Amino acid sequence: MKGLYFVTDRGLCGKTPLADVVLQAIRGGAACVQLREKDLHTRFFVEEAQRIKAMMAPFNVPLIINDRTDVALAAGADGVHLGQEDMPYGTARRLMGPGAIIGLSVETWEDVERAQELDCDYLGVSPIFATPTKLDTKAPWGLEGLAKIRAFSRHSLVGIGGLHAGNAEAVVMAGADSIAVVSAICASPDPFRTARELNQIIRLSLAKRGKTDFI
Amino acid sequence: MKGLYFVTDRGLCGKTPLADVVLQAIRGGAACVQLREKDLHTRFFVEEAQRIKAMMAPFNVPLIINDRTDVALAAGADGVHLGQEDMPYGTARRLMGPGAIIGLSVETWEDVERAQELDCDYLGVSPIFATPTKLDTKAPWGLEGLAKIRAFSRHSLVGIGGLHAGNAEAVVMAGADSIAVVSAICASPDPFRTARELNQIIRLSLAKRGKTDFI
Numbered sequence: 300m301k302g303l304y305f306v307t308d309r310g311l312c313g314k315t316p317l318a319d320v321v322l323q324a325i326r327g328g329a330a331c332v333q334l335r336e337k338d339l340h341t342r343f344f345v346e347e348a349q350r351i352k353a354m355m356a357p358f359n360v361p362l363i364i365n366d367r368t369d370v371a372l373a374a375g376a377d378g379v380h381l382g383q384e385d386m387p388y389g390t391a392r393r394l395m396g397p398g399a400i401i402g403l404s405v406e407t408w409e410d411v412e413r414a415q416e417l418d419c420d421y422l423g424v425s426p427i428f429a430t431p432t433k434l435d436t437k438a439p440w441g442l443e444g445l446a447k448i449r450a451f452s453r454h455s456l457v458g459i460g461g462l463h464a465g466n467a468e469a470v471v472m473a474g475a476d477s478i479a480v481v482s483a484i485c486a487s488p489d490p491f492r493t494a495r496e497l498n499q500i501i502r503l504s505l506a507k508r509g510k511t512d513f514i
Numbered sequence: 515m516k517g518l519y520f521v522t523d524r525g526l527c528g529k530t531p532l533a534d535v536v537l538q539a540i541r542g543g544a545a546c547v548q549l550r551e552k553d554l555h556t557r558f559f560v561e562e563a564q565r566i567k568a569m570m571a572p573f574n575v576p577l578i579i580n581d582r583t584d585v586a587l588a589a590g591a592d593g594v595h596l597g598q599e600d601m602p603y604g605t606a607r608r609l610m611g612p613g614a615i616i617g618l619s620v621e622t623w624e625d626v627e628r629a630q631e632l633d634c635d636y637l638g639v640s641p642i643f644a645t646p647t648k649l650d651t652k653a654p655w656g657l658e659g660l661a662k663i664r665a666f667s668r669h670s671l672v673g674i675g676g677l678h679a680g681n682a683e684a685v686v687m688a689g690a691d692s693i694a695v696v697s698a699i700c701a702s703p704d705p706f707r708t709a710r711e712l713n714q715i716i717r718l719s720l721a722k723r724g725k726t727d728f729i
Binding site: 385 | 555588598
């Protein structure tokens, strides 16, 4: 997992349909899309995931479903993202199969240590900074916490929480392989331009860190 | 699906652990248990389902999960029950496999007609009577509505909504093969006795209707 990682929030999209924002984010360079729905009935979540998966078919960008393995399986999504209160990693891996992308949020150092034993595809380091988008998070990791995880972990790291064009470079330089944003794109008046700008910052920062395989 | 069908409601169980109420219902003669959780995080729902499935192992009683195919698959449950806002039947069948028990709530006549084409295992006729347990239901079917569905449908019928020892016989006589109860057992001071009493009424009523294969 490397680059710009877009996490949806229907409530922040205003009048723009969620699928349009996803499309703009992908055209702007998003390398991954995570569909996150906490209030939709299963039927509507499945229908939305199927619609967005079909729309994403021409692009080489994986669709990840937050929490819901059933929705991921129903829509043929590429993976799931698991919080610490979601399905245990091993169970999700069994249901999703060895080829699925499975990411895991880490909110405490114990989470980071436990994840070291797991063959998950990335860690979501959450939150990097305090954020109004998600209110049930633990204390922010900050850049120092992220750097500490980078030094320890064998996994790809996705930073999330309070990230935008103004701090993306610092977060990549501290060790993130990928920058996840929610409101920066969802609430942007021009999600395409915002995604493109973020994508450029992330690519340049990864290059500075010597991650030239990405360019 | 025939006999007493117990649907859980954690909130109505008071201080008695849910697993204890399930065990008492099964000892009292429940032929099926449906685990219904609308507020639990996935992790805790999975853990609870796994615990209850393990506890039910000695009994020949299926465990059905309400709505969540992921939880059912994770816990090795025997099936899922789908409302009209849950996963579409065909998708759930694909994920659960041909051997799973899949029930479908019908709340309108259109639901009943659509279900006729599906190889689901039973219809949950919901609600038979008005009930405070579930507030988002449509107009009650009543005994006449149930009888009309019985005359039309090829499926096994589970009546649900406002059912208890005082009306179970009438509901079976109107066409239900199974009586689902929530509060009658959850809120009972003696779930075992309540289940036993209900089970006896249902068996005798099914026998009256000539369903002697059940005795």
